[in-house]
Amino acid sequence: MGQSIRAIDIVAPKSFQGNPELIIGSLITDIGRRGKHLIFEFENGCGMLVHLKMSGQMIICRDDPADCLNDGDDPSGRLYDQNEKYTRVKFKISNGQELLFNDMRRFGFVRVLDQNQMQTLEEDLGLGVEPLEDDFTADHLSKLLKKKPKSLIKPFLLDQSNIAGIGNIYADEALFAAMIAPDRQAGDLSAGEIANLAEVIQEVLEKSLKLGGSSMRMYVQTDGSRGSFLDQANVYGKEGFLCSRCNEGKIVRLKIAGRSSHFCPVCQR
DNA sequence: CACTTGACCTGTCCGC
DNA sequence: TGCGGACAGGTCAAGT
Numbered sequence: 162m163g164q165s166i167r168a169i170d171i172v173a174p175k176s177f178q179g180n181p182e183l184i185i186g187s188l189i190t191d192i193g194r195r196g197k198h199l200i201f202e203f204e205n206g207c208g209m210l211v212h213l214k215m216s217g218q219m220i221i222c223r224d225d226p227a228d229c230l231n232d233g234d235d236p237s238g239r240l241y242d243q244n245e246k247y248t249r250v251k252f253k254i255s256n257g258q259e260l261l262f263n264d265m266r267r268f269g270f271v272r273v274l275d276q277n278q279m280q281t282l283e284e285d286l287g288l289g290v291e292p293l294e295d296d297f298t299a300d301h302l303s304k305l306l307k308k309k310p311k312s313l314i315k316p317f318l319l320d321q322s323n324i325a326g327i328g329n330i331y332a333d334e335a336l337f338a339a340m341i342a343p344d345r346q347a348g349d350l351s352a353g354e355i356a357n358l359a360e361v362i363q364e365v366l367e368k369s370l371k372l373g374g375s376s377m378r379m380y381v382q383t384d385g386s387r388g389s390f391l392d393q394a395n396v397y398g399k400e401g402f403l404c405s406r407c408n409e410g411k412i413v414r415l416k417i418a419g420r421s422s423h424f425c426p427v428c429q430r
Numbered sequence: 431c432a433c434t435t436g437a438c439c440t441g442t443c444c445g446c
Numbered sequence: 447t448g449c450g451g452a453c454a455g456g457t458c459a460a461g462t
Contacts, residue, residue: 197456214456216440247440266439268456311432321457328455377455378442397455419434421453 162189165203168253176249176264179273183207196288196325206276211262216247216379217269222259265379288325292362297324299356306355310348316418317347318362327362330375330390330397333423335362337396337406342429343415343422368393396423404428 165188169181187203194200199219201209211219250262250271262271274282289305290297305323317323318332327335336343338361341354350358373388374380375397381387391398395405400414400423410427 212456214438215454264439265441266454268438309432313433316433319456330455375455380455419436420456 162192164189164258165255166252167255170251170253171249172251173249173267176262176267176269177271177273180275181273183273183275184209195283195286195291196321197328198286198288200282202279206279208274208279208282210270210272210274210282212269213264213380214266214268214270216266217262217264218379218381219383220261220263220381220385221383222261288321289323290325292324292326292366297359297363299352299359302359303352303355306347306350310346312347313343313417314341314345314347314350315343315420315422319418319420324362326366329420329422330377330394331362331365331369333397334394335365337424337429338365340429342426343417343424345430396425399423 166185169177169185171177171181183205184201184203184207187205187207189201190204191202192199193202197212199211199213201211203209211217213219247263247265248261249264249267249269252260252262254260262269278285290301302324306317309317309323312320314336315332318327318335319329333343335358339354339358341350341358369375369388369390372390372393373382373386375390375394376387377391396412399412402412404410404412404425404427407425407428410425412423413426414421414423416422
């Protein structure tokens with residue numbers, strides 16, 4: 162923030178949408194997030210929307226650009242596949258740093274928005290409540306669930322138009338913490354279960370933030386270091402392991418709504 | 431309408 | 447060692 166973008170090198174046109182000229186030279190006044198989207202705001206009213214999808218990274222190169230492009234077993238903890246080969250867009254920042262958008266699978270994108278698109282961004286994204294904001298309460302969650310009583314709770318949590326930002330790992334971990342089976346129907350949850358679920362969603366997300374996120378393979382923080390949340394996961398990636406809570410069930414993995422879902426069949430009901 | 435599947439890409443891992 | 451298939455943090459569009 163407080164810098165501007167001097168130049169944009171679009172290495173992969175498919176990963177870049179909109180007119181790059183709109184944001185070149187204008188001061189970055191805010192960098193924020195809505196759900197899984199990153200939003201850069203510029204002094205001239207234009208903006209830049211970024212979604213990392215499955216494998217995207219935004220990396221700040223502080224000194225030598227080569228510093229964040231190594232692909233070896235760097236003791237600093239950088240991922241082996243954080244490689245220049247996957248750099249799709251390069252931003253030259255006015256302070257001399259370089260900001261890279263890397264994305265192996267090319268699902269992610271960078272999109273420049275004009276002033277009008279910035280005005281309607283919130284509606285256009287169509288995202289639900291932010292789970293870490295004050296307005297995400299048990300009461301709020303209860304009302305959301307009542308609107309889609311037949312929806313299974315797992316796909317409900319993944320639907321960004323309900324709650325914005327919960328992905329597959331966090332849906333599984335939150336349902337484990339709430340002792341709710343992923344294939345329960347939204348309308349069948351008791352008031353107590355709903356209140357508890359709202360609480361543990363926040364706890365799971367906050368814990369992951371503290372640990373730097375879930376670095377399965379590609380995700381890194383802007384300095385290239387990885388997060389350690391998965392080291393402490395109870396169900397995600399734990400298929401076949403004994404449940405850490407009841408010590409009785411074995412964690413199973415089932416496809417629910419097309420997504421791998423991990424849970425303890427004994428203590429999640 | 432609501433849910434599921436396939437597609438988008440590229441890579442890894444596992445079994446044969 | 448090679449090869450095919452399944453699977454991977456997300457989200458659309460199309461199909462049922």
